[in-house]
Structures are given as structure tokens and as C-alpha cells.
Amino acid sequence: MATILGKKWDEALEQVKTWARVNSPWAIHFNSGSCNGCDIEILATVTPRYDLERFGVKLQGSPRHADILICTGPVTLQARDRLKRVYEQMPEPKFVVAVGSCAISGGVFQGCYGVVGHIDQVIPVDAYIPGCPPRPEAIIDGLVKLLGSLQAKGEATAGEARHDSATAHS
Amino acid sequence: MDIVKDILAILIFPAGLAVMAGGLAYEWIDRKLVAQLQNRIGPRWFQPAADIVKLLAKEEVLPEGVDSRLFYGLPVVALAGVLTAALYVPLFGLAPAHSFSGDLIVAIYLLSMLTLCSGLAGANTNDRFSLIGATRTLTQLFSYEAPFLLTLLGPAIVAGSWQISEINAYAGGHWLLFTQPVGFVVALIGLMGKLELPPFDAPEAETEIVAGAMTEYSGRGWALFRLGKNVELIIGLTLIAAFYLGGLSDPLGFLLKTLALLLAVAGLQALFARLRIDQTVGLWWRAGALLVLAQLLATIVLKGMTA
Amino acid sequence: MSTEATLQTAQALLAPWTKGARAPEPDRLDVLIDAADLTAAVQTLHDARWGYLAAITALDYLGKTASFAQDARWQALMASGRVPADGAPLEALYFFAAGRAIVTLRMLLPREGAAIASICGILPSASFFERELSEMFGITVTETPDPNHLFLPENWPAGVHPLRKDFAPGRQ
Amino acid sequence: MENETREKFIIPIGPQHPALKEPGHFEFSVDGETVTGATVRLGYVHRGIEKAAEERNWVQDLYLLERICGICSHAHALAYSLGVEKLAGVTAPPRAQAIRQLVAELERVHSHLLWLGVSAHEAGFDTLFMFSWRDRETIMDVLEGLTGNRVNYSVNVLGGVKADIDDARADAIRRGIDFLEERTQHYLKIATSDETFLRRTRGVGYTSREQAEELGLVGPTARAANVARDVRVDVPYAAYTDFPVQMTLDTRGDLEARFVVRIRELFESYRVVRQILDRLPAGELTARMPRRIKEGETVSRIEAPRGELFYFIKSNGSDKPERIKVRTPSICNFAVVTGTAKGHQLADMPMILAGMDPCFSCNDR
Structure with a gap:
């Protein structure tokens, strides 16, 4: 009986956690060699016309407070270690979004000697938002899609817990 | 059985969950108002709750070289302090859970615990931004604390009591907003200083020192500090409404009065550029403290003459 | 003052060090000088309050040595014995602008051990420009207040200079 | 113990820092809250574009150089196109030149409004940030309607432009400008009369005219210290001879002056944009360009939103350039931060930094 209750409790807890995670994604922005184009569009998403706070997204200053790392630009020689460090400073669970052609593939800067590659050669990326630069609407759409996939993943975990409790019951 | 009742009182009502929920609701109203003033839509109603739950479920990173007992303990002490303070104020317009003569002093002391704890928390981490943030937090504490205390002293003197419920009852018949306007304004601004709201957010000025004393906090500790701030917001508004806006005796009046105050606070937040820490200190000591002191003297003299 | 007059003033000011001059475009004047005379020439322009320093850069003439065969400055460099027979020159360019007029001080430098004051x-x-010049072209700027890299990382291999023609990305 | 107290306490700003939307690295040594020294470390955005430009052909370079900077992309493309056209002995048709100037001025409007918001944010004045960025969307709409893009407009081609303006488009631009002019009046009022804001700007980061010249400042930062230098006036390019602008100067040399100069430049831009729309020359949009550019060297200078942008282009007669040197305005202006930091409050540093409108991606290339 106690284990069943425990399972139910775990399941509920998991659902609450997922709900909170999906509804309160705080982001930090790191430019690892971008031309600014993506950066100003990201900044534009928090301003009145787009207002990302509607979805609970807040731009944070400290990596410790952030859930989502928004990366722009190709990765330059000097930015590589900084990018890794910012990623490591973030507490789990954390997600990475690569914004713009350069972040996805190096874009127009492929082959430049100062560029070591694109974001997913340095840290794992969860979502890609293409464009040079992507419009603010596209960035918001990308983030919302990421949240949607979190929701689905969270439900899957909760489902597993439910399945486990069912087997325990029988 | 009495102990159980006390525990229930602390946990459920009037302090505890209800206060925290109230604090979150007020944070939402504040954020929503500021967003509206900035021509944005603003967060959804459950946003602050989602933020807190998410932070609670997040990994808490212990930075290198910090005293782990202090690091984990300070947020708990801070939240416990403000929650205890909630016992003595007429929250939601209901009579305070505990009341004794001199509880005003205890409440003020407990409210300062939060600031003190966050300052210590910043000083405890080795991060440079935290250290500067901690220095600024404590500097700001010492600059607004005296004027803020004086503003609560004014109503206490005219009411002739140090007990919050008695002052509240006295204020029910006297709108001190009109007899002590300076005190009211300084108290409201003092509350903003206490909560480090713009334009007094130099201790956590994002563009200078990232998140100030809180830079290294993640997960649970950061959640508790945030929660503490929310509770402090609602207690502060309650105190000012009780003392200056004709007392609090019913939930409807509480809502109307505190929300009116919150509207003023949000407006002030949206209206000004951040003050530098030296400007903040100057403002409090040169303008705030002196004006309140002058008014206090006038109050005492008037009271002496009428008595 | 017309652009022409401004350029003439500069030409007169720089005359003591001029090894050659040409006007590649109507509002520009290229003054060829020896690297040793750079500070004196700049001091003169500065004292006369002629324009401002607009940019410093360099050119690499790898594989184009033949075009310098007739250049007296190049012959002098070769004669000094500091240049290996196959070492193409570098040329440092200092741009000064005054309104429409642009004066360029041009100095030939040996490829190995290129140095400039x-x-x-x-x-x-000029500090940032000099730092960029030295890291990008391998031209040592003597007595510059800050000789550190400006753009390249600290761990960039010594002796590799990206804007030289023999540097190819991916083959560092 | 004494050594310990004398040890410098250093506050880093960057490379990842909320005050910087781009990575640069400043180190301020502080004594309490007072800054005692400042150094800058650059190169986090150094991609090696000058070298890459030598390996791509003339047309590819246009797109590469446009991406040196997302804020002043048109300035780079324009300086490059004008330079290459000069080398090739081709002159773009008058209508193309007028449209180039039009886009350049619209870009200046977008850049200055963006800067106004960012520096308000540095000052902790988020409401002004939100409002100026809201209004900036108007100019973004105008630019998008005109060129098809919000950021990298890609309006230049070698020999001309690829975007044309009809009457409906011109009216849309006029409406946008009318709205912004009214808003800009409001911003000028805030920058010159808002008490808390003035406390953060008046007398902060002061440079005298001599100092500004000594430090080699350019653009609005220099003009705020009464250094009369503006490429649009000194060396008119594109259509600036037909549609001249007035130089905006201020004598005070502090942060407030930098705000005032930039905001007043907006009015000048609005005026010129209207003038161009009213008297847009008719004719072709492009002139024929050869694929190979004649051997030669040229200097191409234009006034980017942040100051003088200097291109030195050398062609060796092939389809690729021999050398392209880009000297951006930001590299000249960093001296205003390192040179005036000492003695200021730490809280002033983000403001002084924003006051020069730094652009690291331009600067590092």
C-alpha cells in the first residue's frame, strides 16, 4: 500500500515538476562569435511587440539561474572555453538552443581561421532555430517547440511511473 | 494539543502557505503591472508559482570554497524570519496570530533578517559579483533601515503603543496618510529599498554585478530567497496600509488598500532609472531621514500640546 | 583649404624623409619613406596638426618580389644584407586623413625580423592598431606600450601570422 | 596584511555578462566602489574575416563583409561596394546612390534607437528600453518592407542596389518617419530633463575636445566633445552631395552630450530621408560591373552609425581581392572607456561603455 501511494506521489510530483519546467524557462544568452544580428533579434523578443515574458521566459544574467542556454554565432577560438564553462555552470536540467545559421553550421564564416566550428561541436544542442538571422517570431516558435518537447518527455516519464505503479499493483 | 495548533497556525494560517501564496500572487500583480506600464502583456497568473516550483526541482550547485552550512542554512533562516514576522501583522485584514506589546520591534527585526541573510549569503560565496552585491546590500540596509524605522515610529507615537494590533486599531479612526504624509512616502520608498526593487536595485544591478549577492545561488536556495522576498512584500504592504491607510479590519479593505499601494510601487518601479549606491545612501540620509525626523519632532510636539 | 592644398602641405611637411611620392587617386598621396624615419615623419604631421591617424595596416608581397626590382628602397634593404634572396617584402601603411585628403606613409620591411618603431x-x-599590425603580420613594433595579442588567443602559435600570404586557414 | 588590503580587487565585465550583448572583456580594478583602472581584452568575436575575404571572390565578399556586423550591416556593404566600384571605374546610377543613402540613414535610425534602449537598460531604466525598442520596430518594418530583411538588408550589389521604391513604399516610409519623429521628441525630453536619468549621465565620462582628439575618438562620441568630424559632411559619398546633412555637435563631452548628439542626429536622418523620398532621381538601379576588378588600391570611407568606417581595398586584377582592411569605428572609441574610467563609480562603467556604443563584432571581425 505504502509503495503504491509512493508511486502515485512520484507520478504527481513528476507532473508538477514538468509543468513548472515548461512554464518557467529562464534563459541565458551567449554570443560565441556572432555578428550581432541574431543577438538583437533575441533581445527584440523580450520587448513589447513580442514579449517573451508571456511564456514565462526571462533573460537571466547568471548561468546559475538559467534553464536554457541560447547560443548565437559560430564558435571562435577564444569563445570555445567560455561557452563550455557557461554550460557547465548551469544547474541541471538544462537545455541548449542554437539560434541562426552560424550557430547551426558556421554559416558564412565556415573556413575562417578564427572559427572552430558550430555550437553542437562544443556542447550538445536540443533545438535549432535557422535563419540569418531568424525573425523574433521564429525564435519564439523555436522556444515554444522546445517546451512542447519537454512537456511530451515529461508526460512520458510520468507515464512510466504510472506503468510501474500498475505492475506493482497487479 | 496546543503545540499542534501552533504548528498548524504557523504552517497553514495565517502565516505559512497562505502567506506564501499571497506573496506569489502579489509578485504576479507587481510584474504584471510593470509589464503593462512598459506596454507589454506580462506574465501569466501562475508564473511566480511555476518559477518557484521549477527552482525547487532544480539542481543546487554548491560553489567551491563556500561554507556549506551557511550556504544551505541562510535561505532557510531568511524565509523563517519573514514567515515568523507574518505572525504579528494583520494579514488579509484578520487579527494577527500572535500579539504582545512591543511586537512591532520584533517584526521589524525579523524583516531585516532577510536582507541580512542575503548579504551574508553573498559574502559567503567567493564570487566577485556576489561580494560587491553583498557590500551593496548591507550598505543599503544601513541607509534605509533608520528612516524606515522612523516612519513606523511616527504612527506608534501618536497611537501610544508598540503593539501592531493597537496601532492598527488606532489608525482605524485616523488616516495618518494625511497627518504624516512624509512618513507615508518614506515608508513606501523604504519598502522598495528593502525589497531591492528598481530604482533601488543597485545591490542586484544586472548590468553591473549580474545578480549581486544571489549570483551563485541556484535551485532551492534561490527559490527560498525569492519566496522570502515575496512574503516580505506582502507584509510590508500590510504594515504600511495598516499604519497609514486607516487600518486593516476586513479582507476587502486589505485587498483594496494593499493593491493601491502595490500600484504605486509598480508605477515608481517603471518610472525611474536605477540610482547608484552612493546616490541611494545620499537620498536616504540627506532627504529621507531628515524629513522623517522633522515630521517626528512635529508629531511629538503636537502630541505634547494636545495632551 | 582645398584638398589639393592640404595634400601639398603634407607633401612639403614630409619632404625631408620622402624617398618617393605618388598620387594613386586625386585626393590621396602616397609617401614612400624608410621605416627608420617613421617617428620623425609622424611627429612632423602631429606638430603641424595635419589630420588624424585613420588606420595602420600592411601588405604582404609574397611572390611579387619582381615588381620591386626597380624600387630604390628595396635595393637598399637588399644591400643591407638583412633580406634573404627569396624573401618577399612586407609593406607597412600608415593612413592619415584630413577632411577629404588622405596621406599614406609606406615603408618596405624585410620579411624576416620586420620591425618598426x-x-x-x-x-x-595608435596602440590598438600597432598590436593588430604585429600579430597579423609579424611586424615587431618596438617600444609599443602593450605588445600583447589584441584579437588572437593567448595560446596562438608563435610565428604564425594570419594575414601573411603564406598562412592558409586549416593548415596552421 | 597590508599587502592583502592593497591587492587589487578586479571586477570583470564579460565575456559573458548581462551588460554586454556581445562578448568583450573588460577588467576594472576597484577600490570599494571607485574604479582605479580599466583594461580591455578583445578578440572573442574574431573570426578572421579579412583573411577569408582574400579567399572569396568579389561578389561573395559582399555577403561576407555584410556579416561583419548585424547592426550596421549596410554600412559595411556600402563602404565595400563604393570602394570596389571606384576600383573598377564604375559609378552606380544616381537612383541607386540615393537609395543607398536612404537605407544608410534608416539604418542609423534603427541603430541609434537600439543603442538608446540598450543604454537605458544599462542605467536600469527598463521602461525606456522597452519603449524605444517598441518604437524601433517601426523602423524594422520599414526596412523589411523596403529590402525584405530585418537585419542583413542585402540591398547593395556591386554597381548599384537591388531594392526599388514605388509611391506606396515611399508613403509607408513617410508614415513610419512621422511617427518616430514625434517619439524622438519625447526621448530627447527624457534624456535632457529626467532627473534620475540625468544623475547617471550628466558629467559622467567627460572628455574635453583635446582629450577626444588625443584618444582618437570618432563618430557621435567625438562629436559630443565638439570634434567636428563627420564623413557624410567632410567627404560626401553615395548621394550626400545632393542630399547633404548637417553635422550635429555638442560642447559638453559627457554622457548626456552623447545622448543628445545621437538623438538629435535622428532628426537630421528623418529630414534627409524625407528629402530623398521627395526628390528620388529616376533611372536605372544598377550599372554593369566587370567580374575581374582592375589592379589598384583604394580607400573608401563612410560614416557608419558609430563613426567613421574605413576600408582599404587592394586588387591584383583577379576575381578575388588581394587585401581588404577594415577599420571600424569601435576600435577607435574603446579608448573612451579605458581612458576615462579612473575615478568613476563602478556603477558608471556600464553606462560609459554603452555611451560609446561599442560593437565587438565590428571591432573583432
């Missing part, structure tokens, strides 16, 4: 004593604002 700092002008930061006269124009402090």
Missing part, C-alpha cells in the same frame, strides 16, 4: 609616444591612440 612605435608611434604611441606621439599618438597614444
Whole structure:
């Protein structure tokens, strides 16, 4: 009986956690060699016309407070270690979004000697938002899609817990 | 059985969950108002709750070289302090859970615990931004604390009591907003200083020192500090409404009065550029403290003459 | 003052060090000087309050040595014995602008051990330009206040200079 | 113990820092809250574009150089196109030149409004940030309607432009400008009369005219210290001879002056944009360009939103350039931060930094 209750409790807890995670994604922005184009569009998403706070997204200053790392630009020689460090400073669970052609593939800067590659050669990326630069609407759409996939993943975990409790019951 | 009742009182009502929920609701109203003033839509109603739950479920990173007992303990002490303070104020317009003569002093002391704890928390981490943030937090504490205390002293003197419920009852018949306007304004601004709201957010000025004393906090500790701030917001508004806006005796009046105050606070937040820490200190000591002191003297003299 | 007159003033000011001059475009004047005379030339322009330092850069003539065969400055460099027979020259360019007029001080430098004196004593604002010049082209700027890399990482291999023609990305 | 107290306490700003939307690295040594020294470390955005430009052909370079900077992309493309056209002995048709100037001025409007918001944010004045960025969307709409893009407009081609303006488009631009002019009046009022804001700007980061010249400042930062230098006036390019602008100067040299100069430049831009729309020359949009550019060297200078942008282009007669040197305005202006930091409050540093409108991606290339 106690284990069943425990399972139910775990399941509920998991659902609450997922709900909170999906509804309160705080982001930090790191430019690892971008031309600014993506950066100003990201900044534009928090301003009145787009207002990302509607979805609970807040731009944070400290990596410790952030859930989502928004990366722009190709990765330059000097930015590589900084990018890794910012990623490591973030507490789990954390997600990475690569914004713009350069972040996805190096874009127009492929082959430049100062560029070591694109974001997913340095840290794992969860979502890609293409464009040079992507419009603010596209960035918001990308983030919302990421949240949607979190929701689905969270439900899957909760489902597993439910399945486990069912087997325990029988 | 009495102990159980006390525990229930602390946990459920009037302090505890209800206060925290109230604090979150007020944070939402504040954020929503500021967003509206900035021509944005603003967060959804459950946003602050989602933020807190998410932070609670997040990994808490212990930075290198910090005293782990202090690091984990300070947020708990801070939240416990403000929650205890909630016992003595007429929250939601209901009579305070505990009341004794001199509880005003205890409440003020407990409210300062939060600031003190966050300052210590910043000083405890080795991060440079935290250290500067901690220095600024404590500097700001010492600059607004005296004027803020004086503003609560004014109503206490005219009411002739140090007990919050008695002052509240006295204020029910006297709108001190009109007899002590300076005190009211300084108290409201003092509350903003206490909560480090713009334009007094130099201790956590994002563009200078990232998140100030809180830079290294993640997960649970950061959640508790945030929660503490929310509770402090609602207690502060309650105190000012009780003392200056004709007392609090019913939930409807509480809502109307505190929300009116919150509207003023949000407006002030949206209206000004951040003050530098030296400007903040100057403002409090040169303008705030002196004006309140002058008014206090006038109050005492008037009271002496009428008595 | 017309652009022509401004350019003539500069030409007169720089005359003591001029090894050759040409006007590649109507509002420009290229003054060829020896690297040793750079500070004196810049000091003269500065004292006369002629324009401002607009940019410093360099050119690499790898594989184009033949075009310098007739250049007296190149012959002098070769004669000094500091240049290996196959070492193509570098050329440092200092741009000064005054309104429409642009004067370029051009100095030939040997490929190996290229060095040039700092002008930061006269124009402090040249510091960034000099740092960039030395890391990108391998031209040592003597007595520059800050010889550190400006753009390249600290761990960039010594002796590799990206804007030289023999540097190819991916083959560092 | 004494050594310990004398040890410098250093506050880093960057490379990842909320005050910087781009990575640069400043180190301020502080004594309490007072800054005692400042150094800058650059190169986090150094991609090696000058070298890459030598390996791509003339047309590819246009797109590469446009991406040196997302804020002043048109300035780079324009300086490059004008330079290459000069080398090739081709002149773009008058209508193309007028449209180039039009886009350049619209870009200046977008850049200055963006800067106004960012520096308000540095000052902790988020409401002004939100409002100026809201209004900036108007100019973004105008630019998008005109060129098809919000950021990298890609309006230049070698020999001309690829975007044309009809009457409906011109009216849309006029409406946008009318709205912004009214808003800009409001911003000028805030920058010159808002008490808390003035406390953060008046007398902060002061440079005298001599100092500004000594430090080699350019653009609005220099003009705020009464250094009369503006490429649009000194060396008119594109259509600036037909549609001249007035130089905006201020004598005070502090942060407030930098705000005032930039905001007043907006009015000048609005005026010129209207003038161009009213008297847009008719004719072709492009002139024929050869694929190979004649051997030669040229200097191409234009006034980017942040100051003088200097291109030195050398062609060796092939389809690729021999050398392209880009000297951006930001590299000249960093001296205003390192040179005036000492003695200021730490809280002033983000403001002084924003006051020069730094652009690291331009600067590092």
C-alpha cells in the first residue's frame, strides 16, 4: 500500500515538476562569435511587440539561474572555453538552443581561421532555430517547440511511473 | 494539543502557505503591472508559482570554497524570519496570530533578517559579483533601515503603543496618510529599498554585478530567497496600509488598500532609472531621514500640546 | 583649404624623409619613406596638426618580389644584407586623413625580423592598431606600450601570422 | 596584511555578462566602489574575416563583409561596394546612390534607437528600453518592407542596389518617419530633463575636445566633445552631395552630450530621408560591373552609425581581392572607456561603455 501511494506521489510530483519546467524557462544568452544580428533579434523578443515574458521566459544574467542556454554565432577560438564553462555552470536540467545559421553550421564564416566550428561541436544542442538571422517570431516558435518537447518527455516519464505503479499493483 | 495548533497556525494560517501564496500572487500583480506600464502583456497568473516550483526541482550547485552550512542554512533562516514576522501583522485584514506589546520591534527585526541573510549569503560565496552585491546590500540596509524605522515610529507615537494590533486599531479612526504624509512616502520608498526593487536595485544591478549577492545561488536556495522576498512584500504592504491607510479590519479593505499601494510601487518601479549606491545612501540620509525626523519632532510636539 | 592644398602641405611637411611620392587617386598621396624615419615623419604631421591617424595596416608581397626590382628602397634593404634572396617584402601603411585628403606613409620591411618603431609616444591612440599590425603580420613594433595579442588567443602559435600570404586557414 | 588590503580587487565585465550583448572583456580594478583602472581584452568575436575575404571572390565578399556586423550591416556593404566600384571605374546610377543613402540613414535610425534602449537598460531604466525598442520596430518594418530583411538588408550589389521604391513604399516610409519623429521628441525630453536619468549621465565620462582628439575618438562620441568630424559632411559619398546633412555637435563631452548628439542626429536622418523620398532621381538601379576588378588600391570611407568606417581595398586584377582592411569605428572609441574610467563609480562603467556604443563584432571581425 505504502509503495503504491509512493508511486502515485512520484507520478504527481513528476507532473508538477514538468509543468513548472515548461512554464518557467529562464534563459541565458551567449554570443560565441556572432555578428550581432541574431543577438538583437533575441533581445527584440523580450520587448513589447513580442514579449517573451508571456511564456514565462526571462533573460537571466547568471548561468546559475538559467534553464536554457541560447547560443548565437559560430564558435571562435577564444569563445570555445567560455561557452563550455557557461554550460557547465548551469544547474541541471538544462537545455541548449542554437539560434541562426552560424550557430547551426558556421554559416558564412565556415573556413575562417578564427572559427572552430558550430555550437553542437562544443556542447550538445536540443533545438535549432535557422535563419540569418531568424525573425523574433521564429525564435519564439523555436522556444515554444522546445517546451512542447519537454512537456511530451515529461508526460512520458510520468507515464512510466504510472506503468510501474500498475505492475506493482497487479 | 496546543503545540499542534501552533504548528498548524504557523504552517497553514495565517502565516505559512497562505502567506506564501499571497506573496506569489502579489509578485504576479507587481510584474504584471510593470509589464503593462512598459506596454507589454506580462506574465501569466501562475508564473511566480511555476518559477518557484521549477527552482525547487532544480539542481543546487554548491560553489567551491563556500561554507556549506551557511550556504544551505541562510535561505532557510531568511524565509523563517519573514514567515515568523507574518505572525504579528494583520494579514488579509484578520487579527494577527500572535500579539504582545512591543511586537512591532520584533517584526521589524525579523524583516531585516532577510536582507541580512542575503548579504551574508553573498559574502559567503567567493564570487566577485556576489561580494560587491553583498557590500551593496548591507550598505543599503544601513541607509534605509533608520528612516524606515522612523516612519513606523511616527504612527506608534501618536497611537501610544508598540503593539501592531493597537496601532492598527488606532489608525482605524485616523488616516495618518494625511497627518504624516512624509512618513507615508518614506515608508513606501523604504519598502522598495528593502525589497531591492528598481530604482533601488543597485545591490542586484544586472548590468553591473549580474545578480549581486544571489549570483551563485541556484535551485532551492534561490527559490527560498525569492519566496522570502515575496512574503516580505506582502507584509510590508500590510504594515504600511495598516499604519497609514486607516487600518486593516476586513479582507476587502486589505485587498483594496494593499493593491493601491502595490500600484504605486509598480508605477515608481517603471518610472525611474536605477540610482547608484552612493546616490541611494545620499537620498536616504540627506532627504529621507531628515524629513522623517522633522515630521517626528512635529508629531511629538503636537502630541505634547494636545495632551 | 582645398584638398589639393592640404595634400601639398603634407607633401612639403614630409619632404625631408620622402624617398618617393605618388598620387594613386586625386585626393590621396602616397609617401614612400624608410621605416627608420617613421617617428620623425609622424611627429612632423602631429606638430603641424595635419589630420588624424585613420588606420595602420600592411601588405604582404609574397611572390611579387619582381615588381620591386626597380624600387630604390628595396635595393637598399637588399644591400643591407638583412633580406634573404627569396624573401618577399612586407609593406607597412600608415593612413592619415584630413577632411577629404588622405596621406599614406609606406615603408618596405624585410620579411624576416620586420620591425618598426612605435608611434604611441606621439599618438597614444595608435596602440590598438600597432598590436593588430604585429600579430597579423609579424611586424615587431618596438617600444609599443602593450605588445600583447589584441584579437588572437593567448595560446596562438608563435610565428604564425594570419594575414601573411603564406598562412592558409586549416593548415596552421 | 597590508599587502592583502592593497591587492587589487578586479571586477570583470564579460565575456559573458548581462551588460554586454556581445562578448568583450573588460577588467576594472576597484577600490570599494571607485574604479582605479580599466583594461580591455578583445578578440572573442574574431573570426578572421579579412583573411577569408582574400579567399572569396568579389561578389561573395559582399555577403561576407555584410556579416561583419548585424547592426550596421549596410554600412559595411556600402563602404565595400563604393570602394570596389571606384576600383573598377564604375559609378552606380544616381537612383541607386540615393537609395543607398536612404537605407544608410534608416539604418542609423534603427541603430541609434537600439543603442538608446540598450543604454537605458544599462542605467536600469527598463521602461525606456522597452519603449524605444517598441518604437524601433517601426523602423524594422520599414526596412523589411523596403529590402525584405530585418537585419542583413542585402540591398547593395556591386554597381548599384537591388531594392526599388514605388509611391506606396515611399508613403509607408513617410508614415513610419512621422511617427518616430514625434517619439524622438519625447526621448530627447527624457534624456535632457529626467532627473534620475540625468544623475547617471550628466558629467559622467567627460572628455574635453583635446582629450577626444588625443584618444582618437570618432563618430557621435567625438562629436559630443565638439570634434567636428563627420564623413557624410567632410567627404560626401553615395548621394550626400545632393542630399547633404548637417553635422550635429555638442560642447559638453559627457554622457548626456552623447545622448543628445545621437538623438538629435535622428532628426537630421528623418529630414534627409524625407528629402530623398521627395526628390528620388529616376533611372536605372544598377550599372554593369566587370567580374575581374582592375589592379589598384583604394580607400573608401563612410560614416557608419558609430563613426567613421574605413576600408582599404587592394586588387591584383583577379576575381578575388588581394587585401581588404577594415577599420571600424569601435576600435577607435574603446579608448573612451579605458581612458576615462579612473575615478568613476563602478556603477558608471556600464553606462560609459554603452555611451560609446561599442560593437565587438565590428571591432573583432
